[in-house]
Amino acid sequence: MPIIPVPAATDPAAADEPEMTSLYVAHQKIYPRSVQGIFAYWRWMLVFLTQLVFYGLPWLEWGQRQAVLFDLGARRFYVFGFVLYPQDFIYLSAILVISAFALFLFTAVAGRLWCGFACPQTVYSEIFLWIERKVEGDRSARMRLDAADLSLHKVFKKSSKHLLWVALALWTGFTFVGYFTPIHVLGMAFLTGSMGSWEIFWVFFYAFATYGNAGFMREQVCKYMCPYARFQSAMFDKDTLIVSYLAERGEPRGARSKKADPKQLGLGDCVDCSLCVQVCPTGIDIRKGLQYECIGCGACIDVCDGVMDKVGYAKGLIQFTTQNAQSHHWSRQQTWRRVLRGRVLVYTAILLAVTVALLWSLAVRQPFKVDVVRDRAVLARIVAGGQIENVYRLQVMNAAEKMLYFKIEAEGLPGLSMATEHIVSVPATESKWVPVRLHLPYDATTPGSHTIHFQITSFVDNDEEVLGKVVEQSAFLVPR
Ligand code: SF4
Ligand code: SF4
Numbered sequence: 001m002p003i004i005p006v007p008a009a010t011d012p013a014a015a016d017e018p019e020m021t022s023l024y025v026a027h028q029k030i031y032p033r034s035v036q037g038i039f040a041y042w043r044w045m046l047v048f049l050t051q052l053v054f055y056g057l058p059w060l061e062w063g064q065r066q067a068v069l070f071d072l073g074a075r076r077f078y079v080f081g082f083v084l085y086p087q088d089f090i091y092l093s094a095i096l097v098i099s100a101f102a103l104f105l106f107t108a109v110a111g112r113l114w115c116g117f118a119c120p121q122t123v124y125s126e127i128f129l130w131i132e133r134k135v136e137g138d139r140s141a142r143m144r145l146d147a148a149d150l151s152l153h154k155v156f157k158k159s160s161k162h163l164l165w166v167a168l169a170l171w172t173g174f175t176f177v178g179y180f181t182p183i184h185v186l187g188m189a190f191l192t193g194s195m196g197s198w199e200i201f202w203v204f205f206y207a208f209a210t211y212g213n214a215g216f217m218r219e220q221v222c223k224y225m226c227p228y229a230r231f232q233s234a235m236f237d238k239d240t241l242i243v244s245y246l247a248e249r250g251e252p253r254g255a256r257s258k259k260a261d262p263k264q265l266g267l268g269d270c271v272d273c274s275l276c277v278q279v280c281p282t283g284i285d286i287r288k289g290l291q292y293e294c295i296g297c298g299a300c301i302d303v304c305d306g307v308m309d310k311v312g313y314a315k316g317l318i319q320f321t322t323q324n325a326q327s328h329h330w331s332r333q334q335t336w337r338r339v340l341r342g343r344v345l346v347y348t349a350i351l352l353a354v355t356v357a358l359l360w361s362l363a364v365r366q367p368f369k370v371d372v373v374r375d376r377a378v379l380a381r382i383v384a385g386g387q388i389e390n391v392y393r394l395q396v397m398n399a400a401e402k403m404l405y406f407k408i409e410a411e412g413l414p415g416l417s418m419a420t421e422h423i424v425s426v427p428a429t430e431s432k433w434v435p436v437r438l439h440l441p442y443d444a445t446t447p448g449s450h451t452i453h454f455q456i457t458s459f460v461d462n463d464e465e466v467l468g469k470v471v472e473q474s475a476f477l478v479p480r
Contacts (some may be wrong), residue, residue, distance in 0.1 A: 029146070030219060030283040032129065033139040033275070037302025039116075046117045047126055055171075058178035063401055070180050076429065082362065083399040083429045087369050094358040098351060105347040107232060109339055110241040110320065115228065116297035121221050124172075124214035125281065128165060135161040139278060165215050166207075173207030219282040223293050233292070238323040239338045243296050245276075245287045245318050246326065253287070258311055269313050276300035276318060286318055366468040367400035368426075370456045375435075380477040387439040389419065390476050394454065396424065397431040404428075404467065405459045408436060412452035413476060415444040438476060447480040 060067040062080055069078040077084040084091060106113045115122060136142045136157050148154055177199050178186055189195040195203075213221050222229060236242070250270035256262060262269065270287065277285045279299040284291050286300050298320070305315040325335040375391035383389045398404045405425050410416055419437040426432045438452070452474055458467040 031139045031142050032281045033278040034133060035279045035299045035302045037305060039298025039302050043117050047123050050123055055175050058175060058183040066182050072180060085369060085397050094354060097354050101347055101351040104235060105351055107235040108240060108344050112296035115295040124210055125218045128214040131164045132161055165211055169207040169211035172210045173203040176206045177202045222295055229292050239341055241320045241322055242290055243286060243294055244321050250317050269317050271311055273307055275303045275307060279303045366470055368404060368458050369397040370470050370472050371395040372454055372472045372474045380479050386442045388442060388478055390438050392436045394434045394436055395431055396426050396434055398426040402428050407457045409455045410438050410452055413440055413445055413450055415441045445478055447478045449475045449477055452476045
């Protein structure tokens with residue numbers, strides 16, 4: 001632990017003796033108290049929703065296969081009715097752009113909404129904390145248990161909690177790997193002890209990360225590891241809704257009897273019960289103002305509203321509001337009018353535009369892809385009959401869930417003809433390399449490189465209804 005010397009200023013006798021000050025403070029374990037209220041309700045709704053999707057999705061079937069499967073070995077992603085190839089990277093880029101703008105938008109409107117309600121770190125910490133509460137009790141019981149001497153009771157409680165944590169973490173790791181290996185196959189391999197080494201590694205690695213982050217690290221991940229907490233200030237402004245303590249109303253704080261008139265006592269509305277600090281998952285005191293550790297979970301709002309109810313004061317001593325609303329004493333309507341400012345509208349417009357473009361592009365997407373590669377070993381040669389031959393390799397990728405037939409044609413030069421099979425078939429979700437030889441009469445055109453086009457038409461059945469058509473450009477070389 002680095003120690004820095006600080007000159008002692010007060011004691012002349014010790015002036016030459018540097019005082020040692022540690023740059024680090026030992027981590028104080030946080031025991032968040034359970035809380036009920038509207039924000040707790042929505043946080044749990046999001047926990048249910050996100051986990052229902054995460055744990056449930058790999059078990060969902062789509063036709064003959066897993067609905068969502070990222071088959072890295074075959075370089076194919078299956079997402080419901082879509083079969084995506086590495087060439088479909090554009091869709092992943094669009095999803096990343098949408099995620100980024102959604103984050104910008106939510107942050108500009110209401111600060112760290114993502115952190116407080118949907119971030120996996122928050123969600124898993126909440127689930128692990130729920131298990132901890134069920135086994136060890138609420139805040140004071142947990143504090144007493146930690147402070148107690150080692151006993152059979154303590155060992156039983158602690159080992160029960162860790163057993164449940166480990167089971168949940170392993171299930172989480174198993175589910176995660178189930179997105180990359182068909183989960184039924186993975187389950188059978190697990191039961192028969194025949195899981196591959198990479199699968200074992202990732203199940204345990206992901207389980208270990210979940211166990212460590214949600215069980216032990218918790219708020220430290222948000223405070224010290226997550227970069228979002230650091231750059232969020234760049235996305236905040238004075239019209240961003242943030243969790244705020246209304247100091248003008250709450251101060252001076254102080255305890256009082258329920259019947260006492262705070263005005264006569266010269267007190268504000270804060271009864272200094274410290275419950276807002278006790279429920280805070282990052283252990284901060286929101287009454288000190290906006291702090292980067294605040295994840296915007298609203299737990300302090302819920303608990304303070306409960307206190308205000310009990311003492312008979314109006315709710316909202318802690319609330320989601322903006323800095324401008326506080327300093328100008330704006331009404332809700334005035335505040336919301338400013339929240340919907342230019343920046344928010346621009347983010348919304350971009351988000352909508354990219355989302356619509358992505359959906360449109362998916363809707364009109366061809367059920368196959370073609371890559372044309374020139375055979376580099378044979379640039380051009382003269383073959384029987386005095387024809388010039390160029391050789392190509394076409395990678396035909398069938399992104400449909402049924403066998404497709406493809407008619408290959410080439411055009412762009414007078415007399416250009418195909419010397420290989422016109423029609424090829426590719427099984428469902430497979431890809432095939434097709435060698436194609438093109439012939440051109442010797443004196444049909446001038447020497448050099450000429451642009452040609454391959455036209456590939458797909459059919460469900462040989463010469464039946466056309467499913468789609470793609471045109472790929474290439475070059476035909478005529479030697480001197
Ligand atoms: S919960 Fe409300 S009343 Fe209690 S200390 Fe916090 S701000 Fe004051
Ligand atoms: S200060 Fe309030 S909103 Fe911020 S993290 Fe703590 S409990 Fe959540």
